[in-house]
Amino acid sequence: MAFLDVLMLGFSEAFTPTNLFFCFVGALLGTLIGVLPGIGPTATVAILLPVTFFLPPLGALIMLAGIFYGAQYGGSTTAILVNLPGEASAVVTAIDGYQMARKGRAGAALAIAALGSFFAGTVATIGLAVAGPTLSSFALSFGPAEYVSLCIFGLLAATILAHGSVIKAIGMVCLGLVLGMVGIDVNSGSTRLTFGSTELYDGIDFVVIAVGLFGVAEIASNLEFKEARGVLQSTIGRLWPTKQEFKESWGAVLRGTGVGTILGVLPGGGATLSAFSAYSVEKKISKTPEKFGHGAIAGVAGPEAANNAGAQSSFIPLLTLGIPSNSIMAMMLGAMTIHGITPGPSVIQNQPELFWGLVASMWIGNAMLLVINLPLIGVWVRLLKVPYRLLYPAILLFCCIGVYSVNNRGFDVALVILFGVLGYVLRKAKCEAGPLLLGFVLGPLLETNLRRALLLSQGDPLVFVERPISAVLLLITAGMLLTLILPAIRKGRKEAFEASED
Amino acid sequence: MSGSSTAKRDFPDILAGGVMIGLGALGLWAGRDLQFGSAAMMGAGFLPDVICGMLIAIGAYVLIKALGKAYEPFDESNFKPLIILVVAIAGFAFMSETLGFIVSTIWLLVIGSLADQESRWREIAISTVLLTIFGALVFIYGLGVQMPILPF
Numbered sequence: 042m043a044f045l046d047v048l049m050l051g052f053s054e055a056f057t058p059t060n061l062f063f064c065f066v067g068a069l070l071g072t073l074i075g076v077l078p079g080i081g082p083t084a085t086v087a088i089l090l091p092v093t094f095f096l097p098p099l100g101a102l103i104m105l106a107g108i109f110y111g112a113q114y115g116g117s118t119t120a121i122l123v124n125l126p127g128e129a130s131a132v133v134t135a136i137d138g139y140q141m142a143r144k145g146r147a148g149a150a151l152a153i154a155a156l157g158s159f160f161a162g163t164v165a166t167i168g169l170a171v172a173g174p175t176l177s178s179f180a181l182s183f184g185p186a187e188y189v190s191l192c193i194f195g196l197l198a199a200t201i202l203a204h205g206s207v208i209k210a211i212g213m214v215c216l217g218l219v220l221g222m223v224g225i226d227v228n229s230g231s232t233r234l235t236f237g238s239t240e241l242y243d244g245i246d247f248v249v250i251a252v253g254l255f256g257v258a259e260i261a262s263n264l265e266f267k268e269a270r271g272v273l274q275s276t277i278g279r280l281w282p283t284k285q286e287f288k289e290s291w292g293a294v295l296r297g298t299g300v301g302t303i304l305g306v307l308p309g310g311g312a313t314l315s316a317f318s319a320y321s322v323e324k325k326i327s328k329t330p331e332k333f334g335h336g337a338i339a340g341v342a343g344p345e346a347a348n349n350a351g352a353q354s355s356f357i358p359l360l361t362l363g364i365p366s367n368s369i370m371a372m373m374l375g376a377m378t379i380h381g382i383t384p385g386p387s388v389i390q391n392q393p394e395l396f397w398g399l400v401a402s403m404w405i406g407n408a409m410l411l412v413i414n415l416p417l418i419g420v421w422v423r424l425l426k427v428p429y430r431l432l433y434p435a436i437l438l439f440c441c442i443g444v445y446s447v448n449n450r451g452f453d454v455a456l457v458i459l460f461g462v463l464g465y466v467l468r469k470a471k472c473e474a475g476p477l478l479l480g481f482v483l484g485p486l487l488e489t490n491l492r493r494a495l496l497l498s499q500g501d502p503l504v505f506v507e508r509p510i511s512a513v514l515l516l517i518t519a520g521m522l523l524t525l526i527l528p529a530i531r532k533g534r535k536e537a538f539e540a541s542e543d
Numbered sequence: 544m545s546g547s548s549t550a551k552r553d554f555p556d557i558l559a560g561g562v563m564i565g566l567g568a569l570g571l572w573a574g575r576d577l578q579f580g581s582a583a584m585m586g587a588g589f590l591p592d593v594i595c596g597m598l599i600a601i602g603a604y605v606l607i608k609a610l611g612k613a614y615e616p617f618d619e620s621n622f623k624p625l626i627i628l629v630v631a632i633a634g635f636a637f638m639s640e641t642l643g644f645i646v647s648t649i650w651l652l653v654i655g656s657l658a659d660q661e662s663r664w665r666e667i668a669i670s671t672v673l674l675t676i677f678g679a680l681v682f683i684y685g686l687g688v689q690m691p692i693l694p695f
Contacts, residue, residue, distance in 0.1 A: 095686050209556075212563045212601040218594050219570050226587040233587055234573045257628060264624035264658050430659040431666065434652045435674055437628070441635050441651060442682050442690075449689040454636035458629050465625055469617055470559035492585050500583030 048170065051397025055405055060103055063096060064402050067104035068409045071111020076421050077432055078119050080259065081128025082312070083475070085112035086372050087255040088436055091248055091443030098380040099395055103402040105376055106356075107409070109369060113312060113352055114158060114410050117345060118421055121150050130312035130348045133320040137333060137340030148280040148418075150341050153290050155414050157342045158349035161298040162407035165353035168302050169360070170400050176361040177386035185494035186504050190514040192487040195364040197518050198308035200476050207525055210476045213467075217480025218487070220245060228492065240452045247375040248444055249453050250481060253460025254467075254474040255368075256440045260433050261465050280415060282338070290342035293323050297343035301350030306357050308366040315351030316344040353403060359384055360396060363486070368475035371482045378482075379447075553612035560606025567598035624658040631655035643691035644683055648675045 054060065070092075074085040089108050093101040113130065120131040121138035134154065141150040183191070200210035223234045224244030235241040282290070300322060301315035323343040324333045333340050355366045356373075363385030365371040377384050382395065389396045414421070444453050467474055498504035506512045570591060577588025631654035638647040652671040656662050682688045 092686075206556075206605075208601060208605060209559050212559070212598060212605065215594050215598040215601065216563065216566060219566070219591060219598065222591050222594075228585075229578070229587045231577060231587045233577060233591060234570060236573055257632070261625040261628055261658075264628075265621040266619070267660060428661075430656070430661055431670055433659070434656050434670060437631070437655045438648060438651060438674055438678055441632060441639075442678060442688060445639055445690065446682070446686070446688040451636040451639045454632060454639065458632050458636070461632070462625070462629065466558070466562060469555065469620065470562060471555040472559050472562075488590050491590070495582050495585065498583075500581060502582070 044170075047174075047393060047397050048401070050394060051399075051401035054099065054394050054398030055103065055401035060100055060398070060402060061405070063100040063104040064107045064406050065409055065413075067093075067107025068111040068406050068413055071108035071113075072115040072118075072410070072413055072421070073111075073424070074436070075112030075115025076118050076424055077115075078123060078125040078425070078429070080263075080436075081116055081126075082109060082112035082130070083128060083368050083372075084255045084259045085109075085115075086369050087248075087251040088439050088443070090251060090372055090376060091446055092439075093376060094379060094447065098377075098382060099398050101376060101380060102373070102395070102399050103406075105373060106399065106403055107406045109352065109373075110162070110349070110403075110406050110410055111413070113348065114155070114414060115421070117154050117158075117348075118151060118414070118418075119425065121147055121154065121341070122422065123425060128313070130316050130352075133316045133344040134341060134348075136320075137335075137337050140334070140336035141338065141341065144336055145278045146286075146336070146338075148278040149282040149286050149338065151418060152280050152415060153282055153286065153294075153338060153342045154345040155411050157290065157294040157297065157346040159407050159411050160294055161301060161346035161350035162353050163404060164298050165302045165305065165350040166400060166404045166407070168354055169357050169403070170397075172306075172357055173361050173396065173400070174389055176357065177389045180362050180386035181390075183386070183510070184508070185490040185497065186508045186511045187514070188490040189487060189494055190505055190511040190518075191362060191364060192483050192490070194514045194518045195308045195358070195366070196476070196479060196483060198521060199366060199479055201521050201525065205471070205473045209470075209472050213472055213474070213476040214480035217477040217482075218484040220250065220477070221481045221484025222488070227489075240450070245456065246444075246447050246453060247372075247378075247478075247481060248447050249456045250460050251372055251375070251478060252440045252444050253457040254464035254478065256436070257457060257461030258464025258468060258474075260437065261461065262468055263429065264433070280418070286338050290338045293319075293339035293343035294346040296322055296326075297346030298350045300343075301347035301352075302354045304347075305351030305354030306366075308358065308364070312348040312352045312355070315347040319343040319347030349407075356399075356403075360388060360399070361386060365479060365482060368478045371475075371478045374482050551611060551614055553609040553615040554617050555615060556605055556609030556612065558617075560602045560604075560609060563598050563602025563605065565602075567595045567602060570595035570598070627658040628655060631658070639690055641691075642694045644679055645675060645693060648678055 070089055071085060074080060074088065075082060086109055093104050096104060116128055116131040117134050120126040120135035121142055124135050124139040126132045126135045138150045141147060196214050200207050200214060223241055225242050226233050232242060297319040300319045304315045304318060320340060320343060323339045324330050327339060355370055358364045358366050359370045359373060365374045374384055441454050444457050447453060464474055494504055505515060574588050574591040578586030579588045579592060580586030631651050634654065635647045635651040638650060649671055652674055653667060656667040679692060683690060683692060
């Protein structure tokens with residue numbers, strides 16, 4: 042009964058007219074920007090992040106979550122219609138989705154993607170509602186040592202499960218940790234790494250880093266060469282899937298939901314890993330694997346359900362443990378911090394209306410996406426025809442004003458340049474910027490707890506292995522690192538991500 | 544080009560290693576005056592130094608490995624858009640507080656639009672006017688961002 046009570050509390054929070062409005066605006070804005078070719082969910086969230094700072098805390102989180110799903114779904118639309126996935130999570134959707142579009146079945150692909158995503162979102166939201174309280178009451182017993190191990194586990198697991206070179210990703214985590222230390226040290230009051238600039242005493246604002254690394258760098262590399270225009274398949278065809286298509290896809294949706302919900306919880310998991318795994322599952326168990334790559338609807342339904350479920354369940358570690366599992370969750374954490382909320386196990390206890398309101402709004406947001414996307418598909422198709430040269434100046438303006446508005450100063454905008462250039466150089470060096478952002482937001486948590494733990498143990502590092510939960514976490518981390526050295530698993534990891542490399 | 548091993552060197556990795564070593568060294572230098580302390584009583588410089596050290600070590604590892612890896616060139620690059628964007632944003636950053644929203648936004652949009660090779664003056668003019676009006680209404684009047692509208 043208690044479960045129903047809190048769920049009712051959540052819905053009563055989420056169903057207020059203003060929160061419904063924020064949810065709707067978020068989903069709409071997210072779709073609007075996410076549908077633009079070349080701009081994925083991470084960049085969309087980074088660009089729109091400052092807009093939410095003007096709202097009350099719950100409203101801001103609801104809107105951000107809406108932006109996130111909107112961007113994700115908008116990205117799938119682009120992938121299906123023009124074969125230009127905005128982010129890795131939509132790459133698999135493009136494979137079969139675009140082939141369906143070429144056969145005049147774009148409508149069915151979009152509808153299945155939307156319905157599958159809605160179903161998956163519903164299941165994963167229930168998962169969050171069930172797992173949240175359990176996990177967070179478990180996490181309440183965590184002391185400093187456990188938090189240190191949890192941070193290390195989260196950061197390293199995120200680098201291993203994400204694609205790209207692990208050692209470079211660990212380097213990026215370190216860089217993020219260092220950036221997180223800029224400013225006044227809370228313990229001693231001395232200024233660190235500020236290069237004598239008083240503007241840096243409060244540290245680098247994380248919006249600056251997010252907009253620079255993901256917004257400006259993204260625009261700069263999109264503009265490098267003449268627009269890579271896919272051929273837009275403008276005949277959408279009948280929206281409603283045929284009976285045969287339904288029959289082929291419902292199993293895939295179910296499996297995709299399962300895969301996504303579980304993988305989304307893992308650090309570094311989330312949408313991308315879920316989508317890739319779901320696609321290979323579908324291909325493996327299909328009776329007609331040769332159809333995949335030529336417009337198999339199961340190849341759209343599975344990954345789409347999985348990436349939405351994964352996107353949803355990646356909120357679980359953030360809201361219960363305070364540990365973000367990917368760069369989008371890192372931005373959610375940053376947004377919460379700006380509103381004075383410390384994500385973690387105490388949120389459910391102390392601010393139940395916030396937690397349950399967000400959970401309820403996730404479900405509402407998914408339902409809204411269905412309404413925004415299917416009837417309005419004509420609008421999005423028209424938007425796809427607008428050339429990039431007309432769109433990016435608007436995005437640039439959003440980035441600059443957004444960053445300016447955080448502290449009302451031009452200094453932050455100037456800092457964005459630094460991170461924009463850094464982001465561009467990192468792209469050339471084939472380094473992922475995601476781990477950097479994770480390190481940046483987790484840095485303060487890691488440092489505070491590390492200091493506290495070692496202070497309590499009088500400098501004895503054994504404290505991390507003497508406490509059972511901490512020891513288990515470190516053991517798993519060590520195990521993961523070991524497996525990387527074993528050649529067989531390294532090969533398997535490489536294969537799993539091969540499709541995303543190109 | 545030097546000598547026998549022509550078909551080696553992973554250039555993106557060399558750059559990655561270089562960036563990590565450089566930034567790690569910069570961090571160590573910037574934090575040179577901070578107190579290090581001990582594990583039990585960490586000073587402000589303890590973690591910055593340790594992590595910068597790790598960053599340099601990882602960078603060195605990546606760099607050395609890269610020298611022996613199979614040849615991999617940089618992706619084709621065109622720095623012009625990036626440079627133009629930097630100029631556009633820098634102008635906005637320095638003008639926004641003093642000269643106000645309208646001047647800095649027009650600068651940002653006009654210069655920023657030049658970053659695309661296919662830009663056309665007519666389009667730039669129209670979109671700049673529309674976006675400036677839209678931005679002033681939404682951000683300055685609507686959301687109340689603290690930025691003057693005009694220079695005076």
